[in-house]
Amino acid sequence: MPLPFLTADRPFEAADDVALPFDDREHWRRPYRPGPWRVAAAALCLLLASYVLFAAVVIALTGSVSEAGVIFAVSLLVIAAALRLLRMGVWVSSRGVRQVNFFVTRTVTWNRVVAVRTAQQPVRWMGLPRTVQGQALTVVRRDRASEGPLxxxxxxxxxxxxxxxxxxxxxxxxEAWADEYRRP
Structure with a gap:
């Protein structure tokens, strides 16, 4: 079963002349592949879900259908969490840029974007509260320029x-998507 959200639409090639080589630019797409840490965490969640599903089957065979239903629901929640974890990231289309987090999805249309730039700044390590010096791709929005970049x-x-x-x-x-669709 192909999972289109796991891969970029095509591999990166240094010889590409076109910055946006996609035919259907209305379709939301992730311009990069998910990292190994994200894929490994999702794989561990799915492994846990398989054990929980097996436990639900064993509990159902022992005769307690209501308890098996609860365990089955827990396994479905773990599977949904793994899929959401794989879906997290930045998605772009001709309509704007979308940041998908675990619980929240933010979409900023290109007409609300002032600038998209890479900045050297303290960043969170693996989404944890600890910060380290690194680079971040930031978006400055027209309506929230006083709040700072996202x-x-x-x-x-x-x-x-x-x-x-x-x-x-x-x-x-x-940045190429922003340059193509952002209106000054």
Whole structure:
């Protein structure tokens, strides 16, 4: 079963002449592949879900259907969490840029974007409260310019930890989308 949200639409090639090589630009797409940390965490969640599903079957065979239903529901929650974890990240289309977090999804249309730039700043390590010095791709919004930029991607996130070249490609790709569709 193909999972289109796991991969970028096509591999990055240095010889590409076109910054936005996609035919359907209305379709939301992630301009990078999910990192190994994110994929590993989702795989562990799915492994846990398989054990919980097996436990639900064993409980159902012992005769307690209501308890098996509860355990089955728990396994479905773990599967949904793993899929949401894989879906997290930055998505772009001709309509704007979308940041998908675990619980919240923010969409900023291109006409509300003032600037998209890479900045050297303290960033959160793997989404935890600890901060380290790194790079972040930030978006300055027209309606909330006084609040400061919104950080989209960081070099120390689950997708780009120890992969600086992947961060550079993803940041360049998002900046190319912004240059193409942002109105001054």
């Amino acid at each position: 950080s989209l991607l960081t070099t120390h996130g689950a997708d780009f930890l120890a992969r600086p070249e992947a961060f550079d490609r993803a940041a360049d790709s998002v």
